[in-house]
Amino acid sequence: MRAYLTYLSKRLVQFAVVVFVGINITYLVTHMTPIDPVEQSISAATSFGSTSPEAIEMMRQSLRQLYGLEGSPWEQYVSFWKRILVGDFGPSLSAFPTPVSQLILRALPWTVGLLLVSTLLTWFLGNLLGGLAGYYRNSRVLRAFGVISMALKPIPYYVVALVLLIIFGFLWPVLPISGGATMASDRSNTFAFALDVAVHSILPVLSLMAVGIGGWFMGMRSLVSNVVTEDYVIYAELAGVKRNRILGSYVIRNALGPQVTGLALQLGAIFNGAIITEYVFGYPGVGSLLISAVHAGDYSLVLGITTISIVAVSATVLLIDLLYPLIDPRVEAR
Amino acid sequence: MSALKIFRDLFSHNGEFAIGLVLLLVVLAVAACSFFSPYPPMDVYVVPPDVPPSWEHPLGTTSRGQDVFWQLTFAIRNTLLFGIVVAILSRIISLFIGLISGYKGGWIDRVLMSINDTFVVIPLFPILVLFYFIMRDQMSWALLAVITALLGWAYDARLIRSIAMSLRTREFTRQAVFSGMSTGKIVLQEHLPFVLPIVFSTTMNNINWSIGIEVTLSVLGFTDINTPTIGGMIYWANQHAALVSGIWWWVTFPVVLVIMLFIGLFLLAISMNEYIDPRSRLSRLGGQA
Numbered sequence: 146m147r148a149y150l151t152y153l154s155k156r157l158v159q160f161a162v163v164v165f166v167g168i169n170i171t172y173l174v175t176h177m178t179p180i181d182p183v184e185q186s187i188s189a190a191t192s193f194g195s196t197s198p199e200a201i202e203m204m205r206q207s208l209r210q211l212y213g214l215e216g217s218p219w220e221q222y223v224s225f226w227k228r229i230l231v232g233d234f235g236p237s238l239s240a241f242p243t244p245v246s247q248l249i250l251r252a253l254p255w256t257v258g259l260l261l262v263s264t265l266l267t268w269f270l271g272n273l274l275g276g277l278a279g280y281y282r283n284s285r286v287l288r289a290f291g292v293i294s295m296a297l298k299p300i301p302y303y304v305v306a307l308v309l310l311i312i313f314g315f316l317w318p319v320l321p322i323s324g325g326a327t328m329a330s331d332r333s334n335t336f337a338f339a340l341d342v343a344v345h346s347i348l349p350v351l352s353l354m355a356v357g358i359g360g361w362f363m364g365m366r367s368l369v370s371n372v373v374t375e376d377y378v379i380y381a382e383l384a385g386v387k388r389n390r391i392l393g394s395y396v397i398r399n400a401l402g403p404q405v406t407g408l409a410l411q412l413g414a415i416f417n418g419a420i421i422t423e424y425v426f427g428y429p430g431v432g433s434l435l436i437s438a439v440h441a442g443d444y445s446l447v448l449g450i451t452t453i454s455i456v457a458v459s460a461t462v463l464l465i466d467l468l469y470p471l472i473d474p475r476v477e478a479r
Numbered sequence: 480m481s482a483l484k485i486f487r488d489l490f491s492h493n494g495e496f497a498i499g500l501v502l503l504l505v506v507l508a509v510a511a512c513s514f515f516s517p518y519p520p521m522d523v524y525v526v527p528p529d530v531p532p533s534w535e536h537p538l539g540t541t542s543r544g545q546d547v548f549w550q551l552t553f554a555i556r557n558t559l560l561f562g563i564v565v566a567i568l569s570r571i572i573s574l575f576i577g578l579i580s581g582y583k584g585g586w587i588d589r590v591l592m593s594i595n596d597t598f599v600v601i602p603l604f605p606i607l608v609l610f611y612f613i614m615r616d617q618m619s620w621a622l623l624a625v626i627t628a629l630l631g632w633a634y635d636a637r638l639i640r641s642i643a644m645s646l647r648t649r650e651f652t653r654q655a656v657f658s659g660m661s662t663g664k665i666v667l668q669e670h671l672p673f674v675l676p677i678v679f680s681t682t683m684n685n686i687n688w689s690i691g692i693e694v695t696l697s698v699l700g701f702t703d704i705n706t707p708t709i710g711g712m713i714y715w716a717n718q719h720a721a722l723v724s725g726i727w728w729w730v731t732f733p734v735v736l737v738i739m740l741f742i743g744l745f746l747l748a749i750s751m752n753e754y755i756d757p758r759s760r761l762s763r764l765g766g767q768a
Binding site: 159162163166167170171174175295296298299300301302303304307308311314315409410412413414416417420421424435436439444447448450451454455458459462 | 593594596597599600601602603604605606608609610611612613684687690691692694695698699701713722727730734737738741742744745
């Protein structure tokens with residue numbers, strides 16, 4: 146228990162450091178660039194037709210307040226943190242006067258659902274197949290799978306998603322290629338609605354899986370092929386333990402630790418992929434919101450999404466780290 | 480063994496290396512063609528628009544009146560160059576952080592690695608988007624390269640650190656310290672040669688990663704869209720709804736070429752890793768490691 150508490154406190158400190166550094170990076174990006182974001186926004190807003198000088202001055206005032214550019218650098222820094230800590234990013238400019246936090250909360254379930262399903266499926270299938278491939282080395286099917294997943298691994302999310310979109314959108318249109326559910330669908334029938342959502346998520350999930358599965362497969366395969374030569378595995382084989390049992394409880398169980406750590410490390414990249422996938426398939430999550438916010442010039446929304454993504458991803462990593470001792474009880478305060 | 484012989488042996492005995500090299504050479508050949516292009520890269524309506532692949536225009540022409548093949552040569556050259564610039568810049572950062580952190584240890588190591596882990600964990604894409612949002616029209620190709628490099632060093636810095644940590648305890652390091660060599664000299668002259676091979680193989684993966692970032696950002700229109708790149712080509716094709724109007728060659732050829740580049744670099748990285756660390760080949764074959 147003592148060891149677990151030390152482990153816990155170390156992870157919590159790490160979480161705090163990640164969030165602190167991450168938020169500081171967003172502060173630096175928004176405040177230290179030589180470009181004045183206020184003038185940028187004004188020139189973007191006034192480029193269509195003439196605006197009276199008074200109106201421009203009022204706009205400049207309110208934008209400066211919004212961007213937190215009032216007062217000394219230290220005051221700006223403090224007020225930036227204050228707003229982040231209470232989660233108040235002000236009203237959205239493009240969907241005025243809806244608060245940014247409300248817009249993000251509306252989009253978040255879609256992203257979380259998509260990520261949860263695709264990441265768990267990818268991780269589970271990749272590790273299972275990788276474990277099998279490492280243990281049954283002569284299986285042709287598993288070898289072929291290894292070659293295919295290896296070829297897919299280096300290709301970025303966008304390209305894979307685009308190829309899937311071309312195949313299922315234009316060559317063989319059987320699956321919905323856009324949106325999270327059918328427009329104006331009847332949401333009173335819960336089952337039909339859930340089915341609709343599931344069908345719409347097939348392509349996004351598939352594209353996330355196609356890119357992700359190779360890494361877990363190859364990692365698990367090489368871990369398992371190391372573990373199978375250990376003495377205790379040979380002993381279990383000689384003692385006549387069933388092969389499936391050896392694979393499940395002796396081999397994969399022992400190789401799982403690094404893969405869980407790997408999941409924590411990969412999460413940021415997986416999140417990046419989900420943003421892009423959402424955009425390609427018009428999925429109504431945080432990623433689509435972010436990209437449309439950029440196109441609409443909605444500063445507070447962009448900043449809000451960036452900050453919340455940093456906090457959410459680091460919090461999930463923390464959660465994985467805290468659950469880690471369940472998988473590997475040998476965990477010591479490292 | 481001379482470098483050339485290693486090269487030849489790898490090519491004849493390692494299938495992954497051979498395929499990777501051939502793919503990369505094809506991509507490089509296409510990029511090299513850009514120097515012989517009859518059309519300047521930025522000009523539009525120099526050829527009849529929307530012509531399907533034919534003898535005259537082997538990969539067809541775009542709706543903007545550009546020849547897809549010659550446009551592609553410029554695009555792949557710029558994209559490749561972007562990847563290489565980012566890889567070199569981020570390699571310098573990760574070597575610096577990794578070697579110092581591994582050699583010094585103690586609180587320097589702890590501080591550097593906390594920062595390092597932050598860069599591994601936080602999602603970088605929203606930060607890049609935020610950066611574009613602030614810079615807007617000022618966003619240039621070179622600036623994006625610098626920013627991507629500043630964000631993309633962390634994974635490899637940890638790898639280099641772990642090697643530097645084991646080098647620190649070796650005899651020759653102790654001898655160097657006792658003979659009065661400075662930290663900078665030990666790290667640069669004694670330790671750097673040991674990590675260079677692994678840095679070389681991570682370079683390939685880093686080029687892949689940064690090209691992926693570049694393609695994605697350009698497709699969204701979040702970069703300088705007037706410099707022809709692979710992502711930029713797809714962006715313009717999307718702007719003209721090329722797929723809907725059946726101009727498939729505008730999208731397909733850039734995608735195929737960039738996939739060839741990704742797979743080629745990835746295979747080279749794997750085979751390079753095997754050459755540097757033969758245990759990984761044994762473990763992949765299933766032998767004792």
